[in-house]
Amino acid sequence: AQxxxxxxxxxxxxxTALATELGLELILGAFLAGAGLKLVxxxxxxxxxxxxxxxxxxxxxxxxxxxxxxxxxxxxxxSLADASTLAQVPIFVVALLVxxxxxxxxxxxxxxxxxxVVAGLLQATSLPFIVTATAIGTSLGAIDASAxxxxxxAGLVTVVLFPAIALSLLGGRRGxxxxxxxxxxxxxx
Numbered sequence: 379a380q381x382x383x384x385x386x387x388x389x390x391x392x393x394t395a396l397a398t399e400l401g402l403e404l405i406l407g408a409f410l411a412g413a414g415l416k417l418v419x420x421x422x423x424x425x426x427x428x429x430x431x432x433x434x435x436x437x438x439x440x441x442x443x444x445x446x447x448x449x450x451x452x453x454x455x456x457s458l459a460d461a462s463t464l465a466q467v468p469i470f471v472v473a474l475l476v477x478x479x480x481x482x483x484x485x486x487x488x489x490x491x492x493x494x495v496v497a498g499l500l501q502a503t504s505l506p507f508i509v510t511a512t513a514i515g516t517s518l519g520a521i522d523a524s525a526x527x528x529x530x531x532a533g534l535v536t537v538v539l540f541p542a543i544a545l546s547l548l549g550g551r552r553g554x555x556x557x558x559x560x561x562x563x564x565x566x567x
Contacts, residue, residue, distance in 0.1 A: 503541060
């Protein structure tokens with residue numbers, strides 16, 4: 379069973395190296411490795427599902443945390459000392475509230491006004507997506523380091539403050555469906 383995992387890694391390394399050599403994105407090589415494994419493995423769905431579970435465990439347990447550690451190491455904290463960069467943080471926080479939180483209004487027929495605000499705050503809570511998008515944007519040159527630092531700082535604000543504000547609006551009640559769902563989601567995308 380472990381041979382499939384080892385084969386997947388060999389294919390992953392080979393195709394990402396080939397993609398890099400051809401000037402293509404690494405993610406294309408990784409995607410092609412997955413698609414190639416599906417074509418090559420004739421044993422059917424059960425074996426692929428087992429391999430997929432093992433690769434998920436490796437990916438989510440090792441590679442994704444290493445990615446976030448790497449981004450944290452490269453985070454340009456010094457750029458937040460600049461007043462113009464620091465001024466972007468509340469702008470990004472408001473933008474997150476508008477773009478991700480405002481759709482909670484769609485719940486107005488199902489829940490009360492306070493719960494709509496709570497849902498909006500929890501929906502606007504975001505860090506992993508921001509960190510990932512900022513890392514990609516910075517590496518592509520689409521986002522400068524100071525704007526990336528401000529955007530990540532805004533994401534940190536949402537993760538720290540929004541769930542706490544949401545719980546206080548609920549009166550600190552634990553065990554309510556909205557609060558529990560929101561707390562599980564707070565670390566989500």
